Amino acid sequence: MTTFQLLGIQFGVSESTANDTFNYWFPLLKELLPSSLLEEVKKNSSDSEIVKEVLTEFELIIDTYEQPIERPGDYKKQKNILR
Template identity: 35%
Template sequence: MFYFKCYPTFDVAGVLFDLHRSRAHHWMLRLQLLLESALGKKMALPERKLQSIEDFITRFPSAKEVMIDGTERPIQRPKDHQKQKNHYSGKKKCHTRKHLIVTDLDKRVLVLSKAREGKVHGHSAVGRAKNW
């Protein structure tokens, strides 16, 4: 349930549960089936490939109000000079990857975009995003 509430990376889940990230992924998949069986419903991960607002409305008809926000997560500094420039975040003063997130009033993550380079600003990412 922790995974579906917080969506941590498998690296973070591995640290929290004292597992290698591959084992954290393995157990999430196995325990997901058990959790779905116990709850009597399928657990849904955030949507990643919406093409338009109409797709969003069709996929989430009950979401009347949403919040769109961005998040940055640090990455290891790339060795390639061009990749270093693209991933350097002036805001965080480190190399990062960014995601846009859409949540509803119940704080469920509905949409999680593909990761973008840290240099891309939030308003630019929204304007350029073809796939949410």
């Protein structure tokens, strides 16, 4: 998830301005744009089986490139990990 701090940096505004702008436009866009399949199921739970069937046709790909790595506190042990 993109943070409001990162959004602020990307658009040259403060974190709070990014947050305020997002929270202003999100409800308006939600009204104008069509609902996703999952949002429709929330409205009508009887369609959940249909959604499960549709979603089983897709594969989930997870990009794990930028996962945080716990490193030892000792400098020499850290240096050995990098080799």
